[in-house]
Amino acid sequence: MWETIINAAGQTFYMVFWSTLLSVIIGFVPAVILTLTANDGLRPNKVVYEILSFIVNVFRSFPFIILLIIIIPFTRFVAGKSIGTTAAIVPLTVSAIPYIARIFETSLRETDKGVIEAAKSFGASDFQIIFRVYIKESIPRMLNGVVLLIISLIGYSAMAGTVGGGGLGDIAIRYGYQRYNTEYLVICSLILIVFVQLIQMLGNHLYKRLS
Amino acid sequence: MIELIHVKKEFDNLEVLSDISITINDHEIYGIIGQSGAGKSTLLRCINGLVSYDSGEIRVGGELVDIKDKKKLSLLQKRMGMIFQNFNLLNRLDVYDNVALPMKFWGIDTKSPEAIKKIKNLIELVGLSDKMHSLPRELSGGQKQRVAIARALVLDPEILLCDEATSALDPSITREILSLLQKINKEMGITIIVVTHQMEVVKQICERVSFLKDGRVLAEGKPEELFIKPIKEVKQFLQEESGHLPSDGVNIQLFFTDESSDEPVITKMARDLNIDYSICWGKLEDFRSNVFGSLVINVKNEDQDNICRYLDDKKVLWEVL
Ligand SMILES: Nc1ncnc2c1ncn2[C@@H]1O[C@H](COP(=O)(O)OP(=O)(O)OP(=O)(O)O)[C@@H](O)[C@H]1O
Numbered sequence: 422m423w424e425t426i427i428n429a430a431g432q433t434f435y436m437v438f439w440s441t442l443l444s445v446i447i448g449f450v451p452a453v454i455l456t457l458t459a460n461d462g463l464r465p466n467k468v469v470y471e472i473l474s475f476i477v478n479v480f481r482s483f484p485f486i487i488l489l490i491i492i493i494p495f496t497r498f499v500a501g502k503s504i505g506t507t508a509a510i511v512p513l514t515v516s517a518i519p520y521i522a523r524i525f526e527t528s529l530r531e532t533d534k535g536v537i538e539a540a541k542s543f544g545a546s547d548f549q550i551i552f553r554v555y556i557k558e559s560i561p562r563m564l565n566g567v568v569l570l571i572i573s574l575i576g577y578s579a580m581a582g583t584v585g586g587g588g589l590g591d592i593a594i595r596y597g598y599q600r601y602n603t604e605y606l607v608i609c610s611l612i613l614i615v616f617v618q619l620i621q622m623l624g625n626h627l628y629k630r631l632s
Numbered sequence: 633m634i635e636l637i638h639v640k641k642e643f644d645n646l647e648v649l650s651d652i653s654i655t656i657n658d659h660e661i662y663g664i665i666g667q668s669g670a671g672k673s674t675l676l677r678c679i680n681g682l683v684s685y686d687s688g689e690i691r692v693g694g695e696l697v698d699i700k701d702k703k704k705l706s707l708l709q710k711r712m713g714m715i716f717q718n719f720n721l722l723n724r725l726d727v728y729d730n731v732a733l734p735m736k737f738w739g740i741d742t743k744s745p746e747a748i749k750k751i752k753n754l755i756e757l758v759g760l761s762d763k764m765h766s767l768p769r770e771l772s773g774g775q776k777q778r779v780a781i782a783r784a785l786v787l788d789p790e791i792l793l794c795d796e797a798t799s800a801l802d803p804s805i806t807r808e809i810l811s812l813l814q815k816i817n818k819e820m821g822i823t824i825i826v827v828t829h830q831m832e833v834v835k836q837i838c839e840r841v842s843f844l845k846d847g848r849v850l851a852e853g854k855p856e857e858l859f860i861k862p863i864k865e866v867k868q869f870l871q872e873e874s875g876h877l878p879s880d881g882v883n884i885q886l887f888f889t890d891e892s893s894d895e896p897v898i899t900k901m902a903r904d905l906n907i908d909y910s911i912c913w914g915k916l917e918d919f920r921s922n923v924f925g926s927l928v929i930n931v932k933n934e935d936q937d938n939i940c941r942y943l944d945d946k947k948v949l950w951e952v953l
């Protein structure tokens with residue numbers, strides 16, 4: 422039993438780690454474009470902002486379980502197969518990208534307008550303002566967003582069991598719920614709770630240190 | 633020299649600056665005063681190229697401020713440091729890194745011995761050597777503004793633009809910051825433009841001042857000229873009431889400026905002319921350590937001519953109210 426569970430914990434960690442990393446890197450790009458083109462941004466552009474914003478909203482409004490299924494062709498294209506732990510990273514990442522885009526956009530746009538104006542007044546370029554002011558000032562807020570993302574990805578990774586993703590959630594459902602092995606159910610849930618708690622605590626600690 | 637020639641600016645059909653012409657000389661401390669919404673900040677931001685203007689010309693040291701020519705504009709901005717009402721420091725950088733930031737924008741190596749020395753010297757100039765590695769949230773308002781001043785000086789500007797730099801500070805800290813600005817002006821020869829709605833600021837440091845209302849310059853000159861004998865709009869701005877003056881007899885207001893404020897004119901006149909009058913209202917004010925003032929006296933109708941002739945003789949400015 423323990424081997425199964427430790428194995429599953431490893432799978433959960435693997436899925437959550439990679440989908441977080443990839444979605445943060447990829448989601449960063451639309452977040453910066455949204456920040457730049459917003460009406461209070463450095464290069465206001467209503468058309469670009471509205472189109473991008475619409476796309477982000479569309480992807481965010483898909484229930485994860487449906488997204489999981491409709492992007493199966495895409496998953497197969499990217500991961501080479503549509504089933505398995507590695508393949509599950511694809512839908513997890515796809516669902517996390519718009520979330521990160523929005524969270525990072527909000528974090529960046531909370532940067533004090535006065536500080537941006539000060540940077541402009543010293544002749545800073547837009548590029549410098551993005552990196553040295555917006556991002557620099559927003560790191561603690563962005564970090565908070567990533568913590569929330571990780572926690573919800575732990576939840577979603579359980580659903581990824583549906584496509585053979587494995588992980589703690591999968592074990593809890595298959596062994597615990599479907600085969601009435603309450604022990605599995607309890608232990609998997611406890612590990613997930615501890616996971617979430619640890620990440621939240623680490624996040625809070627980092628937030629305090631960084632801000 | 634900073635020249636504004638017929639500058640106009642609208643925000644969505646609201647005329648914020650209408651036909652502003654001002655010339656500011658090198659090494660002077662120039663004030664722009666007016667009520668909230670008068671367009672003061674907009675004017676300053678036009679000079680710095682943070683916002684565009686619709687027509688007219690703004691020239692800094694002969695160079696046209698043109699927001700479309702980004703390269704040239706940023707070179708001009710380098711020559712103009714700016715400080716703000718809310719200090720606008722980066723919360724996550726310590727004092728040292730905040731001061732160093734503009735250098736980073738200009739690709740100056742902040743690790744070089746010269747750069748380190750310069751940054752430390754500026755922090756010392758503003759009196760914060762012991763706070764070198766404090767974060768802004770650990771500083772008081774006055775200290776934050778000192779950091780902002782050091783930051784504004786790090787690129788060796790010729791001009792320092794101050795937008796309500798002391799409005800968030802209490803009176804004694806305001807005086808300290810103003811002395812610091814004065815010191816920077818004297819020792820480094822930096823031209824300073826202060827935008828403010830506080831009379832105290834103008835009185836304490838400005839050599840010349842413009843009074844702005846509804847986007848127009850209604851009066852310009854030395855602060856003592858503007859405020860000792862104010863025009864109607866300035867009087868409204870100062871909310872100055874000469875109180876209830878007597879309705880019989882004649883009320884005469886005297887203005888004491890440079891030359892006349894030393895002599896005891898009032899008592900001397902009573903003795904010389906051998907007449908009596910009552911003093912109804914008065915004020916004395918400090919302008920850059922010179923005292924100027926004004927006084928209202930109530931005289932009998934028959935003494936008016938005598939008194940006016942006497943005052944002209946003594947070169948005291950007067951006005952019958
Ligand atoms: N970006 C903007 N868009 C639209 N209107 C603006 C903008 N900035 C300023 N205004 C308007 O321009 C007018 C002048 O504003 P400005 O900030 O220059 O006044 P101010 O004299 O600095 O006032 P305060 O003492 O309150 O700072 C105000 O009516 C203001 O609402």
Ligand SMILES: [Mg+2]
Pocket residue numbers: 672673674795796
């Ligand atoms: Mg203002």
